[in-house]
Amino acid sequence: MGIISRGFGGRRRESVPGLPPGQYLTHDFPVLSAGPTPRIPLDRWSFTITTETGGKKSWNWSEFTALPHDDVTVDIHCVTKWSKLGTTWRGVSLDTLLADVETAADYTMVHSFGGYTTNVPLEDLLDGKAWIAYKFDGEDLEPEHGGPARMLVPHLYFWKSAKWVNGLEMINEDEPGFWEAAGYHIYGDPWLEQRYQGD
């Protein structure tokens, strides 16, 4: 479509490599969530992996934070168009959490305190591509940013990095989570600009 806006573009943002199409750079950390921020006491926190056959593996907070962790620096891309580059996190790799989990499923559903869900193919969580993060920028992760712990899957739009995670469920067939059922893309690759259903 050839609509040109005369006089537009004089205030364009700095152009930087590393920005997917349609994104702009922000230095803040905007918050986006569907409802109130849950406050989860650490003594009530747990994270449970459930397999397609009903097998379960759980960690409480002290067990979880005793696992080997990674410090990672990644770019994050929100479907609402902002991107933030070079963010630093500490978290437990999904490779570590899934190491002893027997599954033949190809998909997962991420579950959060408060009922939020999001679907991610299992292979997108493996091989150093995803973490359960509990520190941001050297500090404990604040509740409005998903603390005590959130998913971090930086190669997908950031809604896939569910806040307040408490579980991961292996599923045989892909199904939409919360935002996916509300019109957002089932996979969400920012480089392919998969924002909405059908993109």
Next chain:
Amino acid sequence: MARAALSGRLTWRAGTLVEARPETPTARTLVLDVPDWPGHLPGQHVDVRLTAPDGYRAQRSYSIASAWQEGGKVELTIQRLDDGEVSPYLTDVLEVGDQIELRGPVGGWFVWREAQQHPVLLLAGGSGVVPLMAMVRARGIARAKQPFRMIYSARTPEDVLYREELPRHVRDDLGFDLFLNFTRKAPEGSPNPPKRIDVPTINTHGWPPDFTPDCYVCGPTTFVETAADILVALGHDPKRIRTERFGGTS
């Protein structure tokens, strides 16, 4: 309609500006004629895309302010952010007859459907009133009976969007109540001093949790965090509280 609006690929459409209404010194409403617009639900938003003469492009999301009626227009109320890239163009430069590209409607969560039978509480902070206004307008057009209450927090009386229209809804739409809160400057002679939204305000002008209202909270992040926390503290079911935050999009 919602289902139709959510299925298939969302394509870019050309919208022509047919009218522009100043709302405040820093906000204006764009009335856009968008041929073949599929309709929308109150609370949904659109993506707007602008292309510069050299091909540079920028996209932003904006809430839809109008309630959909067959053959109607798509209205966006844009708050100018001084350090913004897109909003100053839309508030200050775009002229009647000009075209922009739109894609939508988007979002199936922060919406009000007429089939919802519960009372509704709308909590607006600043330009967060825009999608909530679409709900008030939709209720008015449908002559819906669900009681609505809106608590709208603005900096000063001059910053209130839809300043003339909101009192008309209070007068004409049975069961719609409005409370205006001011954070920096209250109107002359007001008994309520300027203050941030707080527990007594929401307790007094909202619904009791026993009425199980559907709550919609929209505004800047700090407003939404505060208002949603207060609702939870007052005993509202977190699952009935829908939030939408305006953070840093310009």
